[in-house]
Amino acid sequence: SPVLFLSRGDEVQASTGSTRTELDLEYPLPAKHMLKPFPGQAAPNIDIAVEVSRTGLETLRLRFVVSGEVDGIARPSLAEPRRQDGLWQHTCFEFFLKEDGERSYVEINLSSSGEWAAYQFDDYRAGMRDLPMEEPTIGTAGIPGMWSVGTDVKIARLSTADWNAALSAVIEERDGRKSYWALTHPAAKPDFHHPDSFICELPPFSSPRT
Secondary structure: OOOOOOOOOOOEEEOOOOOEEEOOOOOOOOOOEEEEEEOOOOOOOEEEEEEEEEEEEOOEEOOOOEOHHHHHEEOOOOOOOOOOOOOOOOEEEEEEEOOOOOOEEEEEEOOOOOEEEEEOEEEEEEEOOOOOOOOOOOOEEEEEEEEEEEEEEEEOOHHHHEEEEEEEEEEOOOOEEEEEEEEEOOOOOOOOOOOHHOEEEEOOOOOOOO
């Protein structure tokens, strides 16, 4: 069954149909970041928070939490977990990672379908290729007015340098309209790859609580 990534006291409806409350006390509370819709675009009445934490020297835990009028969002249906291109054409959550001082970066796409993608770039939108990576397990959860998608991602070299992240999402509504969300929008049109988008400093890894 899907893995659920919950904050303290969250009660969720899992895809298995069971409702439960979990307390995740093993690691420190994750850093939370709010995404903003691209200025001037029509966007649904929602908020998107992203929780990021280090659960290992090379492991990140990501959780995208959408709250508000979530019933109007087109959510990709469950599919066979696999690497899949083009996820950004529908509702998709994206995470970009760049080593401090470098031009190369990594892009990871997550879908509530269980599909995912991971790419390596040599420079801004240049040299795109698949990033070798362990297949992540994507979990989804929801209650009225809230929906979340989360995963643990293992990326080599995370422990060897300082890293900055860019967090973003494409939200497709049931009528087909799309809105583009990010921590910041430095360009004249939505551009999640923009070098000035990497404004989230990756939290340091802390050993589990005992």
